[in-house]
Amino acid sequence: MENENMESNESIIKVDNLQTSFFTHKGEIKAVDGVHFDVPAGKTLGIVGESGSGKSITSLSIMRLIDDPGRIKGGEIIFKGENLLEKSEAEMRSIRGNKISMIFQEPMTSLNPVYTIGDQIAEAYQIHEGTSKKEGLRKAVDMLKLVGIPSPERRVKAYPHELSGGMRQRAMIAIALACDPELLVADEPTTALDVTIQAQILRLISRLQDELGMSMMLITHDLGVVAETCDYVAVMYAGKIVEYADVYTLFSNPKHPYTVGLLKSLPRHDIDQDELEVIQGMVPRPDNLPEGCRFAPRCPFARDMCHERLPDLEDLEGGNQVRCWIHTDQWDGPEVNVKDDYGSAQSSTS
Amino acid sequence: MFVYTIRRIIQTIPVMIGVSLVVFLMMHLIPGDPAQIIAGEAAQEEQVEQTRERLGLNEPLPVQYATFVGNAVQGDLGNSIRSGRSVTSLIGDRFWITVELAFYSTLLSIFIGLIAGIISATRRNSFLDMSLMIIALFGLSMPNFWLGLILIQYLALNIGWLPVSGWGTPQQILLPVITLGTAGAAIIARMTRSSMLEVIHQDYIRTARAKGVKERYVVYKHALRNALIPVVTVVGLQFGVLLGGAVLTETVFAINGLGRLVVEAINQRDFPVVQGSVLVLSLLFVLVNFLVDISYRILNKRIELD
Numbered sequence: 001m002e003n004e005n006m007e008s009n010e011s012i013i014k015v016d017n018l019q020t021s022f023f024t025h026k027g028e029i030k031a032v033d034g035v036h037f038d039v040p041a042g043k044t045l046g047i048v049g050e051s052g053s054g055k056s057i058t059s060l061s062i063m064r065l066i067d068d069p070g071r072i073k074g075g076e077i078i079f080k081g082e083n084l085l086e087k088s089e090a091e092m093r094s095i096r097g098n099k100i101s102m103i104f105q106e107p108m109t110s111l112n113p114v115y116t117i118g119d120q121i122a123e124a125y126q127i128h129e130g131t132s133k134k135e136g137l138r139k140a141v142d143m144l145k146l147v148g149i150p151s152p153e154r155r156v157k158a159y160p161h162e163l164s165g166g167m168r169q170r171a172m173i174a175i176a177l178a179c180d181p182e183l184l185v186a187d188e189p190t191t192a193l194d195v196t197i198q199a200q201i202l203r204l205i206s207r208l209q210d211e212l213g214m215s216m217m218l219i220t221h222d223l224g225v226v227a228e229t230c231d232y233v234a235v236m237y238a239g240k241i242v243e244y245a246d247v248y249t250l251f252s253n254p255k256h257p258y259t260v261g262l263l264k265s266l267p268r269h270d271i272d273q274d275e276l277e278v279i280q281g282m283v284p285r286p287d288n289l290p291e292g293c294r295f296a297p298r299c300p301f302a303r304d305m306c307h308e309r310l311p312d313l314e315d316l317e318g319g320n321q322v323r324c325w326i327h328t329d330q331w332d333g334p335e336v337n338v339k340d341d342y343g344s345a346q347s348s349t350s
Numbered sequence: 351m352f353v354y355t356i357r358r359i360i361q362t363i364p365v366m367i368g369v370s371l372v373v374f375l376m377m378h379l380i381p382g383d384p385a386q387i388i389a390g391e392a393a394q395e396e397q398v399e400q401t402r403e404r405l406g407l408n409e410p411l412p413v414q415y416a417t418f419v420g421n422a423v424q425g426d427l428g429n430s431i432r433s434g435r436s437v438t439s440l441i442g443d444r445f446w447i448t449v450e451l452a453f454y455s456t457l458l459s460i461f462i463g464l465i466a467g468i469i470s471a472t473r474r475n476s477f478l479d480m481s482l483m484i485i486a487l488f489g490l491s492m493p494n495f496w497l498g499l500i501l502i503q504y505l506a507l508n509i510g511w512l513p514v515s516g517w518g519t520p521q522q523i524l525l526p527v528i529t530l531g532t533a534g535a536a537i538i539a540r541m542t543r544s545s546m547l548e549v550i551h552q553d554y555i556r557t558a559r560a561k562g563v564k565e566r567y568v569v570y571k572h573a574l575r576n577a578l579i580p581v582v583t584v585v586g587l588q589f590g591v592l593l594g595g596a597v598l599t600e601t602v603f604a605i606n607g608l609g610r611l612v613v614e615a616i617n618q619r620d621f622p623v624v625q626g627s628v629l630v631l632s633l634l635f636v637l638v639n640f641l642v643d644i645s646y647r648i649l650n651k652r653i654e655l656d
Contacts, residue, residue, distance in 0.1 A: 065559055067551075089565075097561035104560075109553040114575045114650070127562050175561060 011038035012183050012215040013062070013100075018075035020054075020061045022286075029286045031057040031070070033239035036313070039183065039232075044209065044216040046230035046247070048223060048262070052283045054239040055219045059185045062217070063102055064092050079183070098128040101176035105188035107168035111160035117144070117171045118156035124178040143174040148204060166197035173205065180212060187219045202229055223266055227251060235259050238284050238294035241313060244321040253339070255322040257299045260342045277343065293325065300345035301326060303333050351647070358643055362636050369632040373625050374418050378411070387619055388431050427626035432618050437626035440611065445630075447517055448607035451600070452592035454527045459534030460585055466535070467542025467581075472569055474547065482539065489536030495598035498529040502602070515604035526603045530596060534588040541584045545577040552576070579650045586642030593638065594631035 020032040032054045039045040049055045061072050064084060077084040079100065084092065096102075104110045112120060121143055122136025131139070137156060144152035147170040160168055169189065176184060186205065190198035206229055209216055218230055226233055226247065233250045235243040235258065243256040254260045261279040281298040284290055290297055296306040306325055313323045325331050326338060336345075377384050385402035386393070393401070402408050406417055421427070427437035466486065470479040505525065506514045516522045549555065550573050558572040559565075597609035604610075608627055615623035 063560055065556060093562045093564060095562070096559070097563075102560040104553060104557065106553050110557045112554040112558065112572055112576070115572075123558075123563065124561050127564075172557070175557070 010041050012041045012080065013217075014038040014076075014078040015058075015062070016076040016078070018058065018061055018077065019073040020057050020066060020070060021073050022070045024069055024287075026287055030239050030289070031286055032061060034075070035236070035239075035241055037234045037241065037244060039215050039217055041215055042213055043231040044218055044229055046218045046220060046226040046233045047236055048220060048226055048233060049236035050221055050283050052238075052286065053236040054286075055221075055236050056187050058236070059102065059187050059217060059219050062185060063096055063100065065096075065102075094128070097124050097176070097181075098179045099181055100183045100185065101179070101181040102185040102187065103169070103172050103176045103189050105191050107165050107172055107192060110172055111168055113160055116157050116159055117163070117174075121156075121171070121175050121178055124175055128179045139178070140174070143178055144171070146177070146208070147171070147174045149174075165193055166201065169193060169197075169201055170204065173201075173208070177208060177212065177214075181214060184209070184214050184216045185219070186216060188221070189218070190225065191220070191222070198225075205229070223251075223262055235262070238289060239286060240294065240323065241321075242295065242323045244313070245319055249319045253318050253320070255316060255318070255320045255327055255338060256295075256324050257301055257326070257338050257342060258295045260338050261298075261346075264342060277346070280346070293323070300342065300348070301333070301336055301338070305330070305332060354647060355644060358640060362640055365636055366633060369636070370419055370422065370629065371415070373629045373632070374415050376625060376628070377621050384621065388621065422629065427629065428622035430615075430623050431620045432623075437622050440623060441608065441626055441630055444606055444608045444611045447605060448593060448596060448600070448609060451517070451523075451526060451530065451596055451605065451607060452589055454523060455530035455592055456534060456585060456589045458527055458531035459538050459588060462531070462535040463538025464542055464581075466539035468546065468569070468574070470539065470543040471546035471550070471577075479543075483543070486536040486539045489532045490540070492532065493598075494529050494533060495602050497532060498526070498599055498602040501525050501529060517603075517605045517607075526599055526605060529602070530592055530599050534585075534592070537584055537588065538581060541581050542577065545580050546573055549573045549577040579646065582646055582649060583642055586638055586645070590635045590638035590642075593634045 015035060015037050018032055018035045019030070022029040022031055035054070035058055037045060037047075047055045047058060057066070057070070060066055062077055062079075062084065064072070064087075066072060072085060075085070079095070084095070087095070111117070118137045118140045121140035122131075122133055125131040125136040125139055126133060141152045141156050144155055149155050149167060149170050155163070155167075160171070163171065169192075173189075184205075189205065190201050193201060202225060205216070208214070216229075218225070220226060230247050232246050233244070234241045235250075235256065237258050243250065243254065243259045245253075245255075250259065251263070254263055258279070261277075264277040265279060267273065267276055279298055284294060284297065290307065292305070292307045292309050293299070293302070293311055296302040299306065303325075309325075311323050311325045311328065313321050314328060315321055316327055324338075326333075326336050383398070385398050385405065385407050388405065389398045389401040406414055409417070425438050427441070429436050430440060433440075466482045470482045473479050502514055502525065506512050512525050513519075513522050517526070546569075550569075555568060555572055558568050563572065594609075596605075596607060597613055599605075600607045600609040601613055608631060612624060612627045612631075614620075615627065
């Protein structure tokens, strides 16, 4: 299952068969269903998918921050050789915000409204480095400077509501990076921001990643963001990874119909387009997943076998890992070039 | 903040005018001739006329209102019909007792309410949570005069631990304060619980956990301070209600507070006293609300002027 190229690099985190489910009165809902990936040290892995694909739950599972009624049911999360799923809650606390940090989508609501920015950054130092509050606040000023907040000596005393969305996200990044983490998990860090601010924040994150030598997991639904910042990409669909490749391979030679659909739905500057293509249908609800390939109901190439059996994630020659029957020996349909035939196949089915 | 305070003060003016109008009109809306009532049922025609003249009741209503407000602003609320004493001094005698009663009761409600609310929220859906919330429901539903009577019956009469009535010693204070504080404690407990449960699912709580904050500090530092903001409103309103609404409890425990003054005055048809007390109690309520708004604003720095 593992990509050969990837194993030669040392990975900072290795997720194996991760299963996270929510147990409701309606029964078990499999939000993350057997996910594998690893993040090579110093590199950035993008996890891409639509809402409901399980990408955020994957990132929260790594932090072990899944709330009731959710539970990590199985698998391994190996961080620097140790399985995070076997750690005690106290051990996890000493890792969170220290060795693995996380930034969230909503800068407007992710900061505590009743404490100053400085207090919230200093808290990280107080917890993980045992510094005094005074020393923590001094370091907070340095952090604010690092993330490019103007007049940090003044802003350290500001409350979140006194800052703009972009500034708040910078403050969030300052909190996350305070203790110099080895892995940063960024869950849609720019989604809630204006487009111009998005670019600034992405550039800031990339720059800090280089400066601090961090590895990163970037969760996003935006392939543009992936192209700009990631080294590797995992495409998630309905709780499973459907394609995994390095970023160049994925963009130049996508193999899974879903990946192709996502790429086609991006606006392009190099060709004239009257309208954007969309992937027909909706992501299946996790409490009502199709039996076979989970993308089959929306896939223009789907055949009976796709609706009946779930394919495995298989290595392909080009360096992709793909979960699709088309690329297997068992494919019983006509030969398909997913990338080139996608448009015509879609118009003939819809 | 200064502008907000000024604005808020200005906002209370129409309320105070409304209150004074209602209180003033009370005397004229009640069936019967005020002069006849004040002069007494046995009074002769001339005496009634004299009274009317003396109290200015023959003036047009707007003039009477202006006089009433003018006097009230200067602290003159008229004289009691029965005792002849000035209403202001009558209220002054009783006022602090009621404030004390309201204060201790509120203190008790906060103490019990907060503890119960936090325990319930952090052990959501546990047996303890459910028991506390059922007890709170009882506390909320019980009429406080009835609770007062039950407490007197068992703790004062049957066991004899505490005195039946009066005000002053700690023993005397205890039963009325429990009686009045129970409903408040129940409201605060339920409010704290629901507010905590709401806050605990906020994004910034997740941020705190992602930072490695211990669960205890997540609850008491990050969640509680936010959860308390709506609770402050409830506490303030509760205090306001207690200032004016201890009528029954004061009667049950024979405490000479404002509430009892009002009841006595109503029984004796002592209109100036009723008017004066109701006016003072209403203004107190307005004042408490004003203070609540201000403190709310200090606690929650996000509230913008609207």
